[in-house]
Amino acid sequence: MASFAAALSTSSLDPATYANVEEVQTRHLHLDLKVDFTQKALSGSVRLQLQALRTPVRQITLDTRALLVNRVEVRGKDTPFKLHEPSQAFGSALHIPLADPLTKEGEEVEVVVHYQTTEASPAIQWLDPAQTVGKTHPYLFTQCQAIHARSLVPCQDSPAVKLTYSASITAPSPLRVLMSALGKGSAPAKTNPDGWVTYAFDQPTRMPSYLIAMVVGNLEGREVGPRTTVWSEPEVVAEAEWEFQETEKFLATGEDLLTPYEWGRYDLLVLPSSFPYGGMENPCLTFVTPTLLAGDRTLVDVVAHEIAHSxxxxxxxxxxxxxxxxxxxxxxxxxxxxxxxxxxxxxxxxxxxxxxxxxxxxxxxxxxxxxxxxxxxxxxxxxxxxxxxxxxxxxxxxxxxxxxxxxxxxxxxxxxxxxxxxxxxxxxxxxxxxxxxxxxxxxxxxxxxxxxxxxxxxxxxxxxxAPGMPPVENKFDPTLAEKARALARRWEKEDGESLDFSSRDLDGFNSNQKVLFLDHLSSQEKPLAHAKISLMEELYGLTGVRNCEVRFSWQILGLKASYEPIYGPVEKFLGEQGRMKYVRPLYRALNQCDSSLAKRVFKEHRSSYHPIATRMIEKDLGL
Missing domain, CATH: 1.10.390.10 (Neutral Protease Domain 2)
Structure with missing residues (x-):
């Protein structure tokens, strides 16, 4: 039996990977997986085509986290392997010796790993039907950035490695599978008589492992442009279709500014509320949070951001x-x-x-x-x-x-x-x-x-x-900001009976101006007086706004002042969505006001958050 490397260290190219990416790199990855909602596991295999960068290459080291590795093949033959004890930061290194080392630069080797995911995988969130909009079917989605692809698939989980990938994913009917790749046809590649369907995908453009993405659920699509379909649960697809009508304009403007769009399709997937980010730039299928569905297209700049990532x-x-x-x-x-x-x-x-x-x-x-x-x-x-x-x-x-x-x-x-x-x-x-x-x-x-x-x-x-703020303070045109700041300064200065505000103060403000108005007040060293916050709510009705950016800024303003009437709306908002941009600052601010309340609310909603968000909130709350 070949000997295994005793030392366990991360790469000099990337301190967050155990993979020996300086010696050998993945050129293509093929996934063949079956989705089991009962066991909450993906099981099957990954086939890796690796190429030597420098020789000799005597072993392959892959990244894994919370995976059960059953068997490894090298060049079609079963091969011994060693799965190291996991580290808290980077998971477990998978060492695979090569009986016949790679001795020529550019020489390739095929490695197949048979494995199964576990419920401890931070890349995968399994949602019960009750956690979806439709309340009828289960749902799963993945989130691999930054270093969570290793908990979806054994791989060289580093952005230093760019690869193409393909996949064959089998799921229970009538659920649909989508990936960050081009689907081979609009229908399942295979329908089995036992109620399982298989979808096939191909991503011909080289990309890093953190962009591998998958969703399985009750999904419906609506075309909003020549290159774009918006996907979501059927209950919200019409709303999503309306919200993202300008997607092609963003794409065309990006092309005019930079180079032709490389990826073929630019589809959008509106995820359930537990998605921890505003958006994730997965090629061919950008994931977005439902908090963007403001009903007035005021938050679609997030889509411009994800398109720019192309x-x-x-x-x-x-x-x-x-x-x-x-x-x-x-x-x-x-x-x-x-x-x-x-x-x-x-x-x-x-x-x-x-x-x-x-x-x-x-x-x-x-x-x-x-x-x-x-x-x-x-x-x-x-x-x-x-x-x-x-x-x-x-x-x-x-x-x-x-x-x-x-x-x-x-x-x-x-x-x-x-x-x-x-x-x-x-x-x-x-x-x-x-x-x-x-x-x-x-x-x-x-x-x-x-x-x-x-x-x-x-x-x-x-x-x-250097840490801290940039060494140069850029100057920006204050035209749109000044009206919001002027109103904020009035609220800072005026007291008692001199308060002279109107329900029409915010007329003509767009949502970003409202956010700046609230953020300016929140940034002051002295919290706003409770009487002023109460009057502001009476005049402006900010507690009931739908726009999540305004809603968040309003709640932060109240929490920084320990304004108890805002605690209930904060708790409601924390139970409705799991976007870390909102939930982490709100939990931190609520914890400053009432630590026991913050911990109780988190305990009640913990299971509805994505594993990545859960871990970060636990750190924020000192749990």
Whole structure:
């Protein structure tokens, strides 16, 4: 029997993977799985086609978490394997020795792992019928970012590895299966007489493992454009169809700004309320939260963000999670470019102002000297989820906006954006590679010497490695923000009988202006007086609004003032959805007001949240 490596360490390319990605990388992955709602398990196999990068390769190391590995084949023959004891951060390394090592660069080997998932998998949420909108059928969906693909499938779970994938998924009829890939036909590939159906998928564009995604449920689709179908449970599909009518406009604007859309389809899936994020940019099938269904299309900028990921994140990908801003900071920058082109530059500027508020709040939460507030933090030994915040999104945006302003504005910078995608598409990169190409590109432009001098004046060490707020304070057009801030200042200053407000104060405010108005009041050191909050509710009726962004900001304002009448609406909101953008800050704020209440509410709703959200809320509450 071949010997196994005794040492267990993470990769030098990616501190969050055990896989030996410097030696060998997956080129194609094929899943063959059966969905068992009774056992709450996926069972079957994964076939990996791996290619040697440097030789000799004497073993394959894969990432796993909470998986039962039954059997391993190498080149069609059963092979011994070792599954290490799990670590809390990264799961279990699966070591597979090669009886015949790979001795030539480019040489390939096929490995098949027969396995089964368990209920402990953080990537998979199994919903009972009662947890769905329709209340009739069970439902499952996956969420693999950042390092949860290893709990769905044994793999090299690192964004440094880009692969194509295919799948054959068997599920009970009449449920439909969708994946982050192109379906082979509109009907099941196979219908069995015992009531099972098999769907087949293919993803021909190389992508990282965290973008593998699956949903199984009672799903109906409505076309909203030549490349887009909106999917959801039948009970909400008409509402979703109406909300996302502008999707093709976002796609076309992204193409005009960058390069042709690579992925063929851009479908949208509106998930049940437990989905922990606003959206997830899974290729061919973006997952979105039902909290976007505002009934007035005011929250669809999230879709612009996920569409932007089609280029920045999915085509050009961070090499590891320390450089996450290359995914998210770039995507926020592109998203705001798309919204600016569709709705005017003042909208882009106003969105940046809201983002600055979110950045300040995240840095305040971590602490301004916390290393995790650096744009490129050190995540050695750390689960990337523990570092998740708006910082790579907004601090990354601020760096790109600063560079755009420094180098000559949009007419100069937008061609560079296109060149960035063209240079790095299909690759996984680090910040140093991004910076090197930035210099190379602008050195080759007209006036290149002067622009290189400008780039040399950038304090790169502070921008990239220093904690806290960005070293340069960008200035944004305050036109749309000033009306909201002016109203907030009035509420701050006026007291007692001098209060002079009207139910018409918010007339003409869009939802983002209402959010900024509330966030400005929440950000003040002194909480708003209870009498003012009571009057505000009487005049503006904010407790009953449907828009979740406004609803959240209103509830945070009340909790920061320990305003007890808001506790009931907060508890209701926490029971209706599991989006971490809302539930984590609300639990933290409620915990400051009434720790026992916060823990009771979490205990009551814990089972309805996604495993990723559950773990993070537990940390927030000190459980």
């Amino acid at each position: 280029w920045t994140g999915n085509l050009v990908t961070t090499q590891n999670w320390e450089h996450f801003w290359l995914n998210e900071g770039w995507t926020v920058f592109v998203e705001r470019k798309i919204m600016g082109r569709l709705h005017g530059e003042p909208e882009r500027q106003f969105s940046a102002i809201l983002g600055l508020s979110a950045l300040r709040e995240s840095i305040q939460h971590f602490g301004p000297t916390n290393p995790l507030t650096a744009l490129v933090p050190d995540l050695q030994g750390m689960d990337p989820d523990d570092a998740f915040s708006s910082i790579p999104y907004e601090k990354g945006f601020h760096l790109l906006y600063y560079l755009e302003t420094l180098l000559g504005g949009p007419k100069v910078f937008e061609p560079y954006m296109r060149a960035h995608v063209q240079e790095f598409q299909g690759k996984s990169i680090q910040t140093s590679q991004w910076k090197d190409f930035l210099y190379k590109y602008f050195a080759a432009t007209e006036g290149g010497k002067e622009r290189v001098v400008l780039l040399d004046q950038v304090d790169w060490a502070k921008w990239l490695k």
